[in-house]
Amino acid sequence: MRGLWEGPASGDVRVGPGAGRVLGEQDLARALAVCGRDPVAAVLATARLEQATLAGLRRVGGQLWGYEVDGTLAAICWAGANVVPVVPDPTVRADALDAFAALGRAQGRRCSSLVGDAAVVLGLWDRLQPAWGSVREVRADQPSMVIDGDPRVPADPAVRRSTPDEYDLVLPACVRMFTEEVGYSPVGGTGGAYESRVRSLIRDGRSFVRLEPGASGPQVVFKAEIGAVAGGVAQVQGVWVEPSRRGERLSESGMAAVVAAARRDLAPTVSLYANHYNERALAAYRAVGFRQVGTYATVLF
Template identity: 65%
Template sequence: MGWRPAVRGPRPAASDGGRRGPSARVLGPSALAEARHVCALDPVASVLAAARLDVADRAGLAAAGGQLWGYPDSGSLRAVCWAGANLVPVVPGSVPRDDADDAVAAFAGLAREQGRRSSSIVGEQRAVLRMWEILSRVWPPPREVRTEQPSLVIDRDPDVEPDPAVRPSTLAELDLVLPACVRMFTEEVGYSPVAGGGSAYAARVRSLIADRRSFVRIDTDAAGESRVVFKAELGAVSQGVAQVQGVWVEPGLRGQGLAAPGMAAVVALTRRHVAPVVSLYVNSFNSPALAAYRRVGFEQAGTFATVLF
């Protein structure tokens, strides 16, 4: 379910059982600079939200596809939350734990009041799981809760020699890249992003290619047909951080050493042309992926969690 604009203005949030609790507020354009400052306190953990704020800064909040929430409900911001296709709380680690819990409760109050409009809650582990603890009392059950996703980062040259065949994809290759993206998404999330049309997903893939944030290795098989054997995208870029998403190796070629050199190429190209810091988050149970990323030189900077609806 995609995000849709609120029908009514927010009321102060109740954090539990109808009791008046800590409150958050819906922010307007004038608060974007202050919200970006909050995100800058931890640019790796906040990159998903910060990338939407960049869009809002350039083209307006409506173009960014969501709402920006701030805590507390008056005065200087201490935490923010992006409420769009994803619900992304940003509570900097410098915020004391009691205040951080109040911020998450306030954001959960707004989310509960407006109803579920996002396809996921994603971000720093403690904030996401606390938010879901509150919302689970009133929202329908999720499809999956991924409680531990190491957040990995690299800000130097990779330890593995980059695969020279990995490069930015081109719009002429969209008919090859899109099916690989659909296969990755379906495998990772559990449903096809193009079921029932999927024009928004196709447009997203096209946009990433146009922005040179889609990386592929395309090989020719025995029948002379071209196919994507490795791919990855930069799903969010902001404040000197590029977050890699959608890493995928053709299933029949897994275990043959494509992932680490492919990711090394993505790191090298990204640091050269896009941002000096490259990050990603991965499910803790995905041991092969974790091993490949660590061979490249990624180190853990934190832990994410995701609630999928």
């Protein structure tokens, strides 16, 4: 069965002179090397490429686009449920984005978002917008932050990995976070993609919670996930605090616990990105020891 992006699994598809092309299995090592030039900005693409190295591009459910200069791969773009362009060299950015936009226009929009380095994502969107049409929201300024040492605040000892039998507690918190952040519910049914994603993160030990007694039983008051692990980077996603408990610094001590566990078990560098207007969250991350190293952007369809 073909993945989300139909098309040849390898090589020589071109859209006009000098355009990019669809890459194949034989190009994965070179593509990972491109991502390795900026592992924090590229972590979402790197995660998919590492999966493809093990399972194959078709099984991962996307296409890999590439742009070459004199036979050297200079830029790549993962095109799946999310489109993630990676262009580490700004001197080739314009030509690489022209190439990726040509491929995107030819195939049509099949993704739910564009995400990654802000200059690259926004440049690609400028080129695609006339063909791809309406967009729900453009988040152009999302500070990209990292921590690669011990947290500056004590870790909350009550924050731990969630367990499979706690799925029915974790899923509602995840849905509330997503709906609050994006504006609609991600739930598509018991076997939906979002529900499956939550289950897999719990199963893989990448879902963290703090549970406390509630009126009808245990409830999640803090949660976070390690959404991507690749290239020596663990990216935290889905940080959420129960609204009635905000202002108690649960996010600071909770994130300290997540960072310590992630650096111990998953990767030496922990990253995240957040909207620039979420000043409370950014202040909490800085208190933990995160520092800004770049800017992400997200285009939501």
